Amino acid sequence: MAKSTDSLDRGPRAALNIQAVAAAAGVSKTTVSHVISGNRPVSESTRRKVERVMDDLGFRPNFFAQALNSKKSNTIALIAQDITNPFYPALARGLQTSVASADHVVMLFDAGAGHSLTRSFVDDVIQRRIDGVVVAVSNVEEELVELQQAGIAVVAIGSGLSGLPIDWVSADDERIGIDATRYLYRAGHRRIATISGPPEAEPGTGRLAGYIKTMTEVGFGVDPRLCAVADWTREGGAIAFRKLLDQAEPPTAVFCANDLMAIGVLDAAAEAGLRVPGDLAVIGVDDIDAASLVRPGLTTIRVPALEIGQAAGDLLLHRIAEVDESARRHITVQHTLITRESA
Amino acid sequence: MAKSTDSLDRGPRAALNIQAVAAAAGVSKTTVSHVISGNRPVSESTRRKVERVMDDLGFRPNFFAQALNSKKSNTIALIAQDITNPFYPALARGLQTSVASADHVVMLFDAGAGHSLTRSFVDDVIQRRIDGVVVAVSNVEEELVELQQAGIAVVAIGSGLSGLPIDWVSADDERIGIDATRYLYRAGHRRIATISGPPEAEPGTGRLAGYIKTMTEVGFGVDPRLCAVADWTREGGAIAFRKLLDQAEPPTAVFCANDLMAIGVLDAAAEAGLRVPGDLAVIGVDDIDAASLVRPGLTTIRVPALEIGQAAGDLLLHRIAEVDESARRHITVQHTLITRESA
């Protein structure tokens, strides 16, 4: 009788693993492992032989087994408020660019997809031992704390989440407000209005602060009749502007805290028969695609979403690599004035 | 002497794993595993005890260990041509919506981030045993084949990659061309031009085919002087339209294969002193945000990116779950005419 438990029938096709490579190369699993990881010196000839075999066999180390040992997933998660808002895809690209250099991959979670999936996504992130998370969504302080307690590196986008010791990246919102307001002032405007975002959070508050600071500095002071608030949308901007118009001395210029509201102002201005920039100057913030598509083209302040993503990735990689917990870090990205026709 | 290798010093804090849960609950690892997976019945009282302990300890099963055994990563990858093009974020959202229902997570790869990272991303996908991939990028036939050979489910977006036996999702491009052209015809236009995309690939060819079919059907035939080609960009659309204008009998209507080119036509028309829709009717495809922002508002055919993403996710989940390899599947999503001012 032939020995039936021989090399012939070890199941459905021998698995292609480190053991198979070791056998084919005539070395130990240990050595193959070190050729892959580079964690200890291997003689030139051995290395070449092993690499040759891996190539011939088309071997790729099993990621799960590697991660199970190393406790590193080489994965970064992005939790985005609303991926269909052009700011976030640009941020995602910047993030990918940054972390790809360290061989990390990006997992996307779009909170705008509805449901309260955010909760379960945080669980996923923890369970999958994601190395770091970029949190670009509001009102998730609780989840942030949980992520940190699970030992995951976290960086917040846009606002500092007061009190929490987490890294964050943002534009210099007050400076944006100052630059926009000064630009209108220097163009000769004296009744300058602002339409800011809802007062509860950055970046709305910072931009408004910059407006107030500038109006005070140049000696105009702040006239409450020139300060409107809207909800970041085009329609909201139009509504707010109609109210601003409805007074004895209407403004000749408006600083809007984002482009969408500024476009709403353009709508309402056209409706009211005002010519832009002749009768009314308008400036926004963001430089979304539409800013260059509307007529007249919208003058705006560009917030570099791509750079924000990159900075977030850099902070994360740094935090992941470092041994001692160092202090909280904050990166501020630079904005740029984009001059078009509206102001 | 006290027994020094006692329960006191088993290293830096005992690991929180299935073994620890088993011990605390007074059952075996096997049982804990089955409580988690539901792979075999567990008595009601035991299940409750184990769940209680997991909750108290804050235990979450280690994803890598699970995946190492099950060979499932519960992860879907999206390879997007250009995540800053609004079509892709919407697709990503639809994909997430679909796969989240099966507890899968989305990994994003933006091919537009530059470099030829696509190559290394494909390697990552294989190595990480990603369950399925949505390929929304062109010229990667080689990589597609490789992914399939690695046993990964693949679905292509937009075009069928002739010959390859892979599932795909697309709009009905010929029908889009027909609907757009007929709309212009019914509005009374007789000299209808088209600006199509580069001829080498869908969706350009399909939309052009629809235009040709309709022009033939209504008896006009195809006049080469009315057929222009551009590169999908705004500037390209403007350039192409200037050429169309430069003839004895210029068109009174233009069907553009995407919105960006249609907006370029609006630019060039304004420049040439043509009023839209009075002197010229323009229709695009996609319904990007900008379509509603330009003046006059762009009439267009909406391609439901979100639904495409969902359909892709559904195909993938189906393909992953199924045992026997069934035939290639193709899903066509429905488009809608969005009437604004330009036509």
Place this chain on the structure above:
DNA sequence: CTGAAAGCGCTTACAG
């Protein structure tokens, strides 16, 4: 309904 034990494919002290 439940357990003991082998195994998934790696990494990493320990030893030479």
Place this chain on the structure above:
DNA sequence: CTGAAAGCGCTTACAG
């Protein structure tokens, strides 16, 4: 410069 072996934290036949 290289190996044997224990271990990472699960799942799953096999057995009762």
